[in-house]
Amino acid sequence: MKKLDVVILSLCLIVSFGLGGYLIGKSIENFRTGDRTILVKGFAEREVKADLAVWNISCIAASNDLTEGAKRIEHDQKKIVDFLISKGIGKDEIINREIRVNDKLANEYGGYDNVNFRYVIVKVLQVRSSNVDKVQEVSRLTDELVQAGVVISQNDYSNNLQYYFTKLNEIKPKMLTEATQNAQEAAATFAAESKVKLGKLKKANQGLFTIVDRDQSLSGGDAYAGGNADIMKRIRVVISVEYSIK
Secondary structure, eight states, rough: OOOHHHHHHHHHHHHHHHHHHHHHHHHHHHHHHHHHHHHEEEEEEEEEEEOOEEEEEEEEESSSSSHHHHHHHHHHHHHHHHHHHTTTGGEEEEEEEEEEEGGGGGOOTTOOOOOOOOOEEEEEEEESOOOOHHHHHHHTTTTTHHHHTTTTSSSTOOEEEEEEOOOOOHHHHHHHHHHHHHHHHHHHHHHHHHHOOOOEEEEEEEEEEEEEETTTTTTOOSSSSSSSSSSSEEEEEEEEEEHHHH
16 A cells, blocks of 8 residues: 555544544533433421311220120210210211120130120210310310219220311412422522523422321321321421423
């Protein structure tokens, strides 16, 4: 090969490699520029008061005679209903839930000789009211029932008072707006500190609304994950927002 041909071929290779490198570099630059984004989280939180009280009241009677025990439980039930109504609970807010009878003689793991009474009868009443303050007040007066001879079960699983917030849908839009604004402020702060310009909103993912008792940790995940013993609740929502940056 002539010397001139070698020189020309070398120059062609140099130009080809240089052009190829420029195009590859440009494509990477365009890719990175087009893919530059920032992902931030925004949240909104507020404290609300429960608007529904659900109070299960269990009374208990023990007897060796089922008929006599049933009469006693009905007598105690009437006393409870009269007590609730006298304290301001509406009759339509009191619900008969269930009655359970435990026959100790039929218990596979225990014999009749080991118990004083054969039958244990549990009657459950439920109060459902939007007047949460009244229910809370009356729930603190049940010692009057005890003084009247009504035995209220303290260990029964259904014997409890719980408070719920049921109007989440009414405050969802405002809370989502607050969370979005919070995310935008965080993104703007990041952009300013990084000396870049904040671009358009690319994507937003709404998280779950979480409702817990006011003093309970908000580290849980699912909505309504918290307890229901407190009349005051905390509601929180966290959203993920993605912005482009320039």
